[in-house]
Amino acid sequence: MKDTVTAAIGRYDAKGRYFDRDAIDELKAYFATGTARLKAAAALSANAARLVRQAGSQLFEEIPDLIRPGGNAYTTRRYAACLRDMDYYLRYATYALVAGNTDVLDERVLQGLRDTYSSLGVPIGPTVRGIQILKDLAMELTGETGAWLTLPFDHMSRELSERNL
Secondary structure, eight states: OOOHHHHHHHHHHHHTOOOOHHHHHHHHHHHHTHHHHHHHHHHHHHTHHHHHHHHHHHHHHHOGGGGSTTSTTOSHHHHHHHHHHHHHHHHHHHHHHHHTSSHHHIIIIIHHHHHHHHHHTOOHHHHHHHHHHHHHHHHHHHOOOOHHHHHHHHHHHHHHHTSOO
16 A cells, blocks of 8 residues: 555656656645645544435435335345445545555455445446545535545546446
């Protein structure tokens, strides 16, 4: 698992190059948003249960077929599994926020998730919509709109959407 600093060092070390202006600018941006990223991660962590409940309610209001007989969140067990997964997305998004890097999402969430969802026949559209609702709630809670906050959510959505499950 990498953060912005170790990723930059790794890229430049692999090329045998000193940091150039791009690397310095990337690191400056990372450190400039450090306090805000930590505050956002703390706020999301402290409010995680509420955010997941809100996201689930909004998702099921938008796509009520999910909780009707035959829907993927029908039955208490499936409903709880959906909320559990939303909690995972939020938790790992906070890790990516702190790291300033999405590697943790690729390594710990997306790789295994693709296989699991494919084998279970879980529809990806509602999953992506749930992640986007979490992003909207995160922006509302923190009052932040920067790319550093939206990146983890958008990365998960994009990676899941680009895969043929």
